[in-house]
Amino acid sequence: MTSVLQAQALGKKYGSRWALRECTIDIPAGHIVGLVGPNGAGKSTLLKLAGGQLEPTAGGISVLGGRPGSTPAQLAKVGFVAQDTPVYASLTVAEHLRLGARLNPRWDGAMARERIARLGLVPAHRAGKLSGGQRAQLTLTLGLAKRPDLLILDEPAAALDPLARHEFLQHLMEAAAERKLSVVLSSHLVSDLERVCDYLVVLVDSRVQIAGRTDHLLATHYRLTGPRRDPGRLPAGQYVVSARHTDRQSTFVVRAGDPMHDPAWTVSRISLEDLVLAYMDRRTAEHRRVTQEVQG
Amino acid sequence: MIWLTWRQFRGSAAMTAAVLLVLGIALAVTGPGLASRYAAGIADCTPNDTCTDFFDRFFGEYQIPFLALTLVVLILPALAGLFWGAPLVTRELEAGTHLLVWNQSITRARWLAVKLGLIGLVAMASAGVCALAVTWWSDPLDKSAVPEMARMAPVVFGARGITPMGYAVFAFVLGVTLGVLVRRTLPAMAVTLVAFAAIQLAMPLLVRPYLMPPVTSTFELGRTNVEGMVPQDRQGGAMQVFLSTSAVPGHAGAWVLSSDLVDPSGRVVGGDRASGPSSTIARSVPVSTTSGPCAPRAGLGTDACTAEINRLGYRQQATYQPLERFWTFQGIETGTYALLTLALTWLCFRRIRTGLS
Numbered sequence: 001m002t003s004v005l006q007a008q009a010l011g012k013k014y015g016s017r018w019a020l021r022e023c024t025i026d027i028p029a030g031h032i033v034g035l036v037g038p039n040g041a042g043k044s045t046l047l048k049l050a051g052g053q054l055e056p057t058a059g060g061i062s063v064l065g066g067r068p069g070s071t072p073a074q075l076a077k078v079g080f081v082a083q084d085t086p087v088y089a090s091l092t093v094a095e096h097l098r099l100g101a102r103l104n105p106r107w108d109g110a111m112a113r114e115r116i117a118r119l120g121l122v123p124a125h126r127a128g129k130l131s132g133g134q135r136a137q138l139t140l141t142l143g144l145a146k147r148p149d150l151l152i153l154d155e156p157a158a159a160l161d162p163l164a165r166h167e168f169l170q171h172l173m174e175a176a177a178e179r180k181l182s183v184v185l186s187s188h189l190v191s192d193l194e195r196v197c198d199y200l201v202v203l204v205d206s207r208v209q210i211a212g213r214t215d216h217l218l219a220t221h222y223r224l225t226g227p228r229r230d231p232g233r234l235p236a237g238q239y240v241v242s243a244r245h246t247d248r249q250s251t252f253v254v255r256a257g258d259p260m261h262d263p264a265w266t267v268s269r270i271s272l273e274d275l276v277l278a279y280m281d282r283r284t285a286e287h288r289r290v291t292q293e294v295q296g
Numbered sequence: 297m298i299w300l301t302w303r304q305f306r307g308s309a310a311m312t313a314a315v316l317l318v319l320g321i322a323l324a325v326t327g328p329g330l331a332s333r334y335a336a337g338i339a340d341c342t343p344n345d346t347c348t349d350f351f352d353r354f355f356g357e358y359q360i361p362f363l364a365l366t367l368v369v370l371i372l373p374a375l376a377g378l379f380w381g382a383p384l385v386t387r388e389l390e391a392g393t394h395l396l397v398w399n400q401s402i403t404r405a406r407w408l409a410v411k412l413g414l415i416g417l418v419a420m421a422s423a424g425v426c427a428l429a430v431t432w433w434s435d436p437l438d439k440s441a442v443p444e445m446a447r448m449a450p451v452v453f454g455a456r457g458i459t460p461m462g463y464a465v466f467a468f469v470l471g472v473t474l475g476v477l478v479r480r481t482l483p484a485m486a487v488t489l490v491a492f493a494a495i496q497l498a499m500p501l502l503v504r505p506y507l508m509p510p511v512t513s514t515f516e517l518g519r520t521n522v523e524g525m526v527p528q529d530r531q532g533g534a535m536q537v538f539l540s541t542s543a544v545p546g547h548a549g550a551w552v553l554s555s556d557l558v559d560p561s562g563r564v565v566g567g568d569r570a571s572g573p574s575s576t577i578a579r580s581v582p583v584s585t586t587s588g589p590c591a592p593r594a595g596l597g598t599d600a601c602t603a604e605i606n607r608l609g610y611r612q613q614a615t616y617q618p619l620e621r622f623w624t625f626q627g628i629e630t631g632t633y634a635l636l637t638l639a640l641t642w643l644c645f646r647r648i649r650t651g652l653s
Contacts, residue, residue, distance in 0.1 A: 051399060055650050069403075076401035086392030088304075095303065102299050103400035139396065146401065 004029045004064055004150050004182045005050055011058035012045050019045040020206050023059070027184070027199065027211070029149075032176055034193030035186040036276055037203035043186040044083060046203065047154045050184065051080040064149055076106055079148035083155045085139040089128025093121050096138060097145070104146045112145035133164030140168065144175050151176070153185035157192055169196050190273040200272070202279045209279040210255075214272060221275050224252045226265040242278040253278035297402060297410040305415055308380060312422050319368070319426065323433045330358070334436030348519075351440035362437045362445070365430045369455035370496075372426055373463035376419040377492050381471020382484040384411060385648070389479055404648050412472065412641060416465050423464030431456045443542040444575055448551035448619055450500035457626040462633030467492050469640045476647045499629070505553050507628045508621060513544070514558065514611040517602050520545040521555070521612045523576045525598060532586035535601065537579050538572035539612060549619035557581070560609030581605050 003026050010023040020042035027033055035043050048054040049061050052069015061067075066074040087096060093116060101107045116123065119137050121130070127138060136156055143151050153172070157165040173196050176183045187193050193200065201211040210217070221241070224234075228250045234240065241253040253270060270278075302309075337354055341347040355362070388394040398404050434456070438447045447456055454463065470492055475484040515521060521540045528534040541555045557565040557579040565579045572578050583590050583605060590601040617625070 053395065053398065069398075072401050072403055072406075075399065075403065078399075080395065080399035082392060082395035082399070084392055086396050088393055088396070089391065091303065099300055099397075100400065103297060103397075103402045105401055142396070 009059035013057040031199035034197030042206040079143035079151040081153040087127040094123035106147040366455040373467040377467030377471035381468040386481040424461040427460035446549040462630035527585035538576040555614040
C-alpha cells in the first residue's frame with residue numbers, strides 16, 4: 001500500500017522553540033486519519049508542513065510521494081482546509097467557486113455547485129456574511145471540488161457548534177467514502193475523531209507519541225488495576241503509557257503485544273478517548289521518561 | 297489567477313481611474329488656455345524686452361495650481377506603495393486567506409508574479425499618465441518658473457517626464473516587500489511611508505547631483521546672478537553683493553549645485569554678515585562706495601557698479617547641471633529605480649517561497 005504521508009526525523013523550529021521534532025511517521029493511503037493532541041502540540045505545524053505551507057527545519061517529509069507544495073501538480077493532489085476556514089470576505093460564494101475553477105485544473109464544477117445548492121448556500125451571498133458552519137462547508141467544498149487524492153483539514157470543526165460540527169464531519173465522511181480519498185484532520189476533541197477516524201496519530205509536546213489504526217490501537221492497549229506497585233515490576237513486553245497511584249492501588253495504561261494473563265491484575269479494555277488521554281497526560285509523560293531511564 | 301487579481305483589485309483600480317479621469321479633464325480644459333496666454337505674453341514682451349517681468353507675473357499667478365499638481369505627482373507613487381503594495385500580502389496573512397489561495401493548484405511564485413506584474417503595471421501606467429499630463433500642462437509655467445522651481449530643480453524634476461513611473465513601480469514593490477517582511481498591514485504601511493520618503497529625499501540630495509559629473513564654470517556678474525547690493529558700512533570700503541545660489545547667466549533652468557564669489561586670484565570671497573533675499577549669499581567686495589561707479593551718490597545704478605566689480609576681476613564660480621541634461625537624467629534615474637525594483641522583486645520571491653506560513 002502506498003503512503004499518503006511519510007516523514008523522517010521531521011522537525012520545525014520557530015526561533016529557538018521546536019514546534020515539532022523528531023517526527024517519523026508513515027501513514028498508509030485510504031484512511032481517515034485523526035491527528036490529536038492538546039493545543040500547541042504541533043498539529044498545525046505538521047499539517048502545514050504536509051501542505052507545503054512551511055518548510056521543515058530538519059528531516060524530510062513527502063506527501064503522496066512528492067515534496068509538499070513544490071509544483072502545481074503536487075498542489076493539485078492535496079486539498080487543504082485551514083484552521084478557522086478562511087474565505088475572502090468580499091467575494092461571493094459563487095466567486096469562490098469561480099476562484100476554484102480558475103486555479104485548479106482538476107476542478108469539478110458540477111459537484112461544487114450541486115454541493116453548495118444542497119447545503120442551502122446562496123451563490124450571490126458574500127462569504128464574509130456566512131456563519132462559521134457555512135464558511136467551513138464552503139471551504140470544504142473548495143477542498144473537495146479540487147478533486148485531491150489527499151484532503152488535509154486543520155481543526156475544521158473547532159469553531160462550530162455541536163450540531164454544525166456533527167453535520168460537517170458527516171459530510172466529510174460521506175465525501176471521503178464516495179471519492180475514495182485519504183483524509184488527515186486534526187482536532188483536540190477526541191470525540192470528533194472517534195466518530196470519523198480509522199487511523200490515529202497522537203501528538204504531545206511537539207512529538208508523535210503513537211500512530212496506528214484505531215482498531216489496532218484498541219486491541220493493544222489495556223488498563224491494569226491492582227495493588228500498588230512500581231511500573232518497573234510489571235511483566236516484560238509491556239510499555240507503560242500512564243500510571244496513577246492511590247495509597248493502595250495502581251492503575252496503569254499499558255501497551256502490549258499479547259493479551260494479559262496475570263491474576264494479580266484486573267485487566268480491562270480501554271476506550272479511544274481514554275487511550276488518547278493517557279498519552280496526553282503530562283504527569284505521565286514525565287513519569288514515562290523516568291521509567292525509560294530505569295529500564296535503559 | 298489574473299481573474300482573481302483583477303477581482304480583488306478592481307475597486308482600487310476603478311477609484312484611481314476616476315480620480316485620474318477628473319484630473320485629466322481638468323487639465324485638458326485649462327491647458328490650452330494657459331498655453332495661449334503664455335504665447336500671447338511672449339509675443340507682447342519680446343519687442344520691448346520685458347519678458348523677465350512677464351515670467352514673474354505669469355508664474356506668480358499660477359503658482360498655486362503649479363505646486364499642487366507637482367505635489368500630486370510626487371505623492372501618487374507613495375500612495376501606490378502604501379495602499380496597493382503594503383497590504384498586498386499582509387491582508388492575506390491577516391485574514392488567513394493566504395492558506396486558502398496558496399493551497400489551490402498554483403505555486404506562490406506564480407501567484408506573486410501575477411499580482412506584482414498586473415498591479416505594478418497599473419501603478420506604473422497611472423503614475424505615467426498623471427505625470428505626462430502634468431508635464432504637458434505645466435510646460436508654459438516650467439518655461440517661466442523662477443530658478444528654484446525650474447524643471448531641473450529637485451522638487452519639480454521628480455514630478456515631470458518618466459521618473460514618476462519608476463517611482464510608482466518601485467514604491468509598490470517596496471510596499472509589497474516590506475509587507476512580506478513585517479507581515480502586518482498597518483506597521484508595513486508606516487514603514488513603507490518612512491522608507492519611501494527617506495529614499496525620495498536621499499535621491500535628489502545625495503545621488504542625483506552626481507548622476508553625471510557636474511559642470512564647473514565662472515561667470516561675469518549680471519542681472520541673472522546678482523540679486524542686489526548695498527554698501528557694507530559707512531566707511532565706504534566695501535560693497536555687499538547678494539549672489540544668487542540658484543541661477544547662472546546663459547544657462548536658464550540649470551540646476552545650480554553650488555555658487556560662490558571668487559576674487560581675481562580665484563580665492564573664494566568671504567563675508568556673510570548681512571542677510572539678503574532668499575536663495576542668495578552675501579559677499580563683500582572691496583570697492584569704494586564713496587566715489588566711483590559704486591557710490592550711491594554717483595547715481596549710476598546697480599548695473600554700473602556690477603560692471604565695475606566685473607572689471608576688478610570678481611566672478612561667480614558655480615557648479616551646475618545644465619537643463620539640456622533633463623532627459624538624460626530622467627532616463628538614468630528611472631533606470632536606477634527600475635534596478636532597485638528588480639532587486640526588491642527578487643527579495644520578495646525569495647521570502648514568499650520559504651519564509652511565510
